[in-house]
Amino acid sequence: MFMKKNLLLRLCLIMSAILALSSCIHDEVYSSSDPSSTEYTNKTLWKQDEKYIKNVLDVYSENENDIRKGSGVPLWDYATTVESFDESFLMVPVVEDNKVVSVLQVPRKGDKVHFYYTNFAAQISFFQGLVFAKHKKVITRESSVSAKSISCTTQSFAIWYPADESNPDPESGEGSWGTRTIVVCRELLEDCAGIVDEFGQCPGGGGGDPPGFPYPGGGNNDPEEEETPCEKVNETINDADFKNKFDELNTTSNFNLDHEVGYLEQNGQFLPAASTSCGNSLEAKVTTSQCITGIMHTHTAKQCNGYYSGRVPSWGDIMVFLHLPVVQAKNCLGSSKEAYHVTITSGGSYMIKYNNDNPPTNTNYNFEAGEVWYENALQKLENTNQSTQQNIENLFMEFIDTYANIDGLEVYKMEGNTAKKLAYNSTTKTTSLLPCP
Structure with a gap:
């Protein structure tokens, strides 16, 4: 009887340790993702426009009830400005139950920032790998394409897919690298209602809901277009x-x-x-x-x-x-x-x-x-x-x-x-x- 109780106690302790470990992993991903938190640490693979990310995070924290649509939590540590550094654009994954469920895109127009929830499969796949993949590395990005009405940037990284889960380390185990890529084309979206579907359509029909929020970083002028x-x-x-x-x-x-x-x-x-x-x-x-x-x-x-x-x-x-x-x-x-x-x-x-x-x-x-x-x-x-x-x-x-x-x-x-x-x-x-x- 004593041995059975001892075994049960040991199992409980093991289970507690597993739960604690799981909780630590969960907290590592979500620790800085509290919408009310203004703490930010860049956990992406690239240099970011941190000034813009922090300013947008402040705006979101102050206006979450007006901005938030649906469930999920924005993981600001994984926000990317996609190689723009003029306080003009960012996108941040929105996560629920260890899955990226949408992407929040925030362009700036003049002295206002606008928040749009998007549901593009390629973007969700990109951020799912960026946030949760164990082994990943940057690969050379493709050239950007720009014109007067649209500006597109490509950003890519690779994820390691091990052939044997018992040895998932790319340094010693067998496997292959798979590419995750996003192509971001920034246009003026102020007429959209705040949600853009997977086909790029705006089912809300316009009217500016939300109409944009004052940007604390100033920026009364539009971001300058990059020279061709x-x-x-x-x-x-x-x-x-x-x-x-x-x-x-x-x-x-x-x-x-x-x-x-x-x-x-x-x-x-x-x-x-x-x-x-x-x-x-x-x-x-x-x-x-x-x-x-x-x-x-x-x-x-x-x-x-x-x-x-x-x-x-x-x-x-x-x-x-x-x-x-x-x-x-x-x-x-x-x-x-x-x-x-x-x-x-x-x-x-x-x-x-x-x-x-x-x-x-x-x-x-x-x-x-x-x-x-x-x-x-x-x-x-x-x-x-x-x-x-x-x-x-x-x-x-x-x-x-x-x-x-x-x-x-x-x-x-x-x-x-x-x-x-x-x-x-x-x-x-x-x-x-x-x-x-």
């Missing part, structure tokens, strides 16, 4: 200092030299640079490579060895651009989008740009393998009298497509005060020029 890649290119081209240096380099006498000449932009200053005789590597009197965010230089009409230089950027231009301006623009200006590399030739001038905030992490390029192919192909065009600028551009873009296929890498042909983007068709192996507006 074309706008950034045009802004650089029309900068007075840039234009003066470009015009100085873009001369026949420079193309007929036996060496390249150019400028490096460092901390807003243009520093002269030149290669040695018969050389093609720019040298400048700089004490450090820090904050060199732009390069412009010439290509000679013909190299000393008799080979033609190519009236487009070289493979080396791309490599230098990715390893120097792209990295330094992120470090010194906050975004790799600010970097540029200009190649000035007798057949035209080209600007290389990278349309992502962070330097590329993918290594899907092999310059060494493409170098010989590219230079031989250029020389073949010359030897067969086929070296039209169109054919040279086709060859250059084929090189990028084959050997430097990097998301966000873009090339623009400069024409006067504007530019045209080079768009390559890998099926026809031809290049078209898309005018910048």
